[in-house]
Amino acid sequence: MIRSKFILMFFMMAGLFLACEKDDNEPDPVYEPEMLSFGFYVEDNPGVILEDYVVEDIQDNRIMILMPAEVDRSELIARFTTTENAVVEVDGEVQVSGTTKNDFTVPVDYIVSEETENVKYTVMVGETPDFVWSSLPSYAGDDGKSLVMKVNPENNLPYFLYKQKRESTSDEGAGMLVFKDGDWESLGQVSDGRIGNYFDFTFDFEGNPYVSYADYTTDVSNMLSVKRQDGSSWNTVGEPGFTSDRFSYHSLSFVNEDVLMLAGTFDGRNGPLERRELAVNFYENGNWTINQTIPGRPSDLVGYLVVTVRAGDAVYVGSYNAVNPNTISVHKYENNNWETIIDTWADPEATSISLRSFDIAVDQNENVYVALSDNSSDEEEKHRVIKYDAETGEIENVGNHIIAAKGSYVNFSLAVSPFGVPFLAYRNESLFPTVVQLDPKTQDWTSPEVLESAEVNEMNIDFAANGVGYLSYVKDNVIVAHKFDAPE
Numbered sequence: 001m002i003r004s005k006f007i008l009m010f011f012m013m014a015g016l017f018l019a020c021e022k023d024d025n026e027p028d029p030v031y032e033p034e035m036l037s038f039g040f041y042v043e044d045n046p047g048v049i050l051e052d053y054v055v056e057d058i059q060d061n062r063i064m065i066l067m068p069a070e071v072d073r074s075e076l077i078a079r080f081t082t083t084e085n086a087v088v089e090v091d092g093e094v095q096v097s098g099t100t101k102n103d104f105t106v107p108v109d110y111i112v113s114e115e116t117e118n119v120k121y122t123v124m125v126g127e128t129p130d131f132v133w134s135s136l137p138s139y140a141g142d143d144g145k146s147l148v149m150k151v152n153p154e155n156n157l158p159y160f161l162y163k164q165k166r167e168s169t170s171d172e173g174a175g176m177l178v179f180k181d182g183d184w185e186s187l188g189q190v191s192d193g194r195i196g197n198y199f200d201f202t203f204d205f206e207g208n209p210y211v212s213y214a215d216y217t218t219d220v221s222n223m224l225s226v227k228r229q230d231g232s233s234w235n236t237v238g239e240p241g242f243t244s245d246r247f248s249y250h251s252l253s254f255v256n257e258d259v260l261m262l263a264g265t266f267d268g269r270n271g272p273l274e275r276r277e278l279a280v281n282f283y284e285n286g287n288w289t290i291n292q293t294i295p296g297r298p299s300d301l302v303g304y305l306v307v308t309v310r311a312g313d314a315v316y317v318g319s320y321n322a323v324n325p326n327t328i329s330v331h332k333y334e335n336n337n338w339e340t341i342i343d344t345w346a347d348p349e350a351t352s353i354s355l356r357s358f359d360i361a362v363d364q365n366e367n368v369y370v371a372l373s374d375n376s377s378d379e380e381e382k383h384r385v386i387k388y389d390a391e392t393g394e395i396e397n398v399g400n401h402i403i404a405a406k407g408s409y410v411n412f413s414l415a416v417s418p419f420g421v422p423f424l425a426y427r428n429e430s431l432f433p434t435v436v437q438l439d440p441k442t443q444d445w446t447s448p449e450v451l452e453s454a455e456v457n458e459m460n461i462d463f464a465a466n467g468v469g470y471l472s473y474v475k476d477n478v479i480v481a482h483k484f485d486a487p488e
Contacts, residue, residue, distance in 0.1 A: 033086040033114035035121050038063055044077040044098050047364065050418050051466040061121050066128045068467060068486075070419035070440075073104040073125050080110075087113045128486040133435065133451060133471065136481040139184045142175060143477040148200055149460035149470065152178075154207025156464035158472070158481065161190070161201045161211055165477045170194050174213050176201075176229075179470075179481060190227055190234050193217040198264075202252045202310075204228070212252045212262055215241050222246040224262065226283070242288045243281065244268065251308040253315050255333065259284045263317045265303050266291065278303030278319055280333075294331050295338050301329075304355055311362035318342075318360035318370065326353045330360060330368055330388065341368065342388055345395060350376035356410035363416045366390040369398060371414035371424060377401040383412055383426055399438055399445040404428055413461045417469065425461040425471050433459065433473050433480075451482055 039054030053065045067073065079098040082088060088095040089111045090102060102108050104125040112119045144162035151158050160177040174190040187209070196214030203209055208229055215225040218241030226237040237260070250264025260283040266273045273279055273291055277299050280292040293299070294317070305320040314334035321327045321344055330342040346353060354373035361369045368388040375381045382401035389396065405411065405427040412426035421437055428434040428448060433456045436445040456473040463469045469484030 029115075031114040031117035032083065033112045033117055033119050034058075034083045035086075035088070035110065035112050035119075036081045036083065038078060038080045038121075038123065040065065040067075040076055040125075041079050041098075044079055048072055048076065058121070061119070063121060063123045064126060065123070066126050068419070069127045069130070070421070070467075075101045076104050076125070077101050078123070082112055083114070085114050089113065130486075131467075131469075131484050132487055133449065133482045133484050134487075135451070136179060136483055137182075137184070139177060139479040139481075141177075141184065141186060144175075144474055144479050145172070145477060146197065146199075147458040147460060147472060147474050147479060149462060149472040149481070150201065150203075151462045151464045151470060152203050152207050152209075153465055154203065154205075155180075156466055156468065158462070158464075158470040159187075159201070159203075159209060160472060160479060160481075161199060161209075162474075162479060163195060163197070163199065170216075174199060174211065176209065176211065177479070187229060188232070188234065191215070191217075191225070192240070196222045196248075198222075198248050198250055200250060200252045202254060202260075204254055205257045210237065210252060210254075210260065212250060214247065217241075220246060222248070222267070224250065224264070226252070226260075226262065237283060238286070238288045243290055244272065245270070247279075248276075249304055249306045251306050251317075253308040253310045255282070255310075255315055256313075261308065261315055261333070263308050264306050274299045276302040276304075276322070278306065278317075280317070294340070296340055297329070297331070301344070305358035307358065307360050309360055309362050311364075311366065314366075316341075316360060316362055316368060318358070318368075320353065320355055320358040320372075322355055325351075326355065328353065328358065328370060328372060330370065341393075342370070342395065345386075347374055347376035350374040351379075352381075354381065354407075354410045356408060357412050359412065359414040361414045361416040361422070363420050364418070365420070369414060369416055369422055371412055373404070373406075373410045373412070381406045381410075383410075383424065385414065385422060385424060398422055399443065402426070402436065402445060402448075404434070405431055411457055411459050413459045413471075415461045415463055415469070417463045418465055418467050423461055423463075423469065425459045425473075427456065427459060431455040431457075433471070435461070435471060452480075456480070 107124045110121045143165035145165040146163045148161045176187040194216035199213035201211040210228045212226045214222040223241030224243045224247045225240045227234045245268025248265045248267045262281045266279040281290045302322040303319040304322045307318045318330045327344040327346045332339045359371045383404045385398040423437045433451040456475045458474040461471045472481040
């Protein structure tokens with residue numbers, strides 16, 4: 001019995017020895033942890049960055065990503081991929097891709113580990129060069145006499161709706177352009193014939209342009225017609241001249257995916273509204289509901305220079321009120337309800353507000369900016385911007401007054417960049433195209449930048465969702481555009 005146990009133990013030891021000898025002959029496992037891709041995505045950093053910044057194929061242990069100076073880098077969330085079974089840490093804390101925040105105002109060391117192997121990747125987030133204005137090629141394909149420019153939020157491209165310049169005014173219709181891939185592209189003739197001086201456009205939620213204009217081909221001239229681009233053709237929205245009478249100043253905006261709003265100045269003499277009353281029209285389910293009014297707004301409060309802006313789930317309607325004393329108002333439409341947020345405002349130091357130009361813009365925090373020109377500063381007419389603070393309900397000045405063109409030469413356009421910085425494009429005292437922006441440090445306007453020494457009109461400025469800006473105007477019936485971007 002003892003002999004049997006001894007033999008069994010002998011074979012067990014021999015087997016263990018053979019197994020150990022076999023293990024010694026096998027190669028040691030190789031661990032090669034790597035970070036394969038790294039980036040910051042808008043989806044993970046909403047309201048912080050405006051576009052994705054991604055290194056798809058990492059070839060070096062030092063990763064450099066450049067962002068605009070306006071980006072807050074103190075709490076950015078990174079998304080990354082690694083080799084299988086790798087663990088990622090920063091300062092001993094395990095990192096979860098698309099979840100963990102880090103302060104990228106300084107370089108951040110990522111340690112990628114697998115078993116006994118560690119690899120360090122240093123991520124540095126620097127600043128892109130300051131954005132600058134650069135000129136785009138002028139459009140030589142057609143002459144234009146007036147112009148509206150807006151950036152399509154779906155593709156970030158600038159679109160230009162213009163009234164054509166012709167020898168006979170009866171031939172002056174509406175055309176539309178887009179600047180893409182470094183060149184101009186015509187989207188064709190929009191109107192069926194002559195248009196008036198009032199026109200506007202917007203985009204639906206798929207990026208298709210909708211155009212409104214005072215139509216001379218209708219039973220009563222200057223009734224409004226709206227067209228949308230379907231593929232390569234322009235088709236009427238509802239009926240041509242859907243308004244019951246003439247309309248002048250007006251603006252177009254979508255309330256939501258299914259409802260289109262057109263707010264403007266009713267200019268008929270025989271009702272149903274007071275002449276030059278601010279009216280609101282809605283297109284829904286294939287039909288227009290016309291001549292609606294804003295609750296609480298007096299019918300005799302003449303509405304000029306009407307502007308609409310869609311922001312979030314609301315549409316803001318601004319108007320210059322051409323009664324004595326002249327004032328400005330801004331109304332907010334949200335969830336089928338109206339709210340007056342700026343009610344017949346004027347600076348108590350001003351005796352007049354110019355009726356030549358007026359604009360509004362809304363930032364991501366629902367603060368409303370209004371550009372106007374009045375004589376509240378030393379009794380001299382100057383441009384200015386005021387801000388309605390959505391949190392406090394107070395109105396405050398934005399920067400100092402701006403010396404610019406006066407009287408009938410006033411012409412400006414206001415925009416707030418996605419970073420929350422107000423910009424004003426205007427004609428200076430020489431009628432040259434000029435632009436300023438609010439300096440976040442001094443809270444005053446930067447030194448005026450003159451884009452060229454030439455008399456122009458029809459100033460427009462707008463921003464793409466990625467922070468790139470566009471500015472346009474008409475010079476000697478030629479459409480001119482500039483781009484605000486980091487230098488190449």
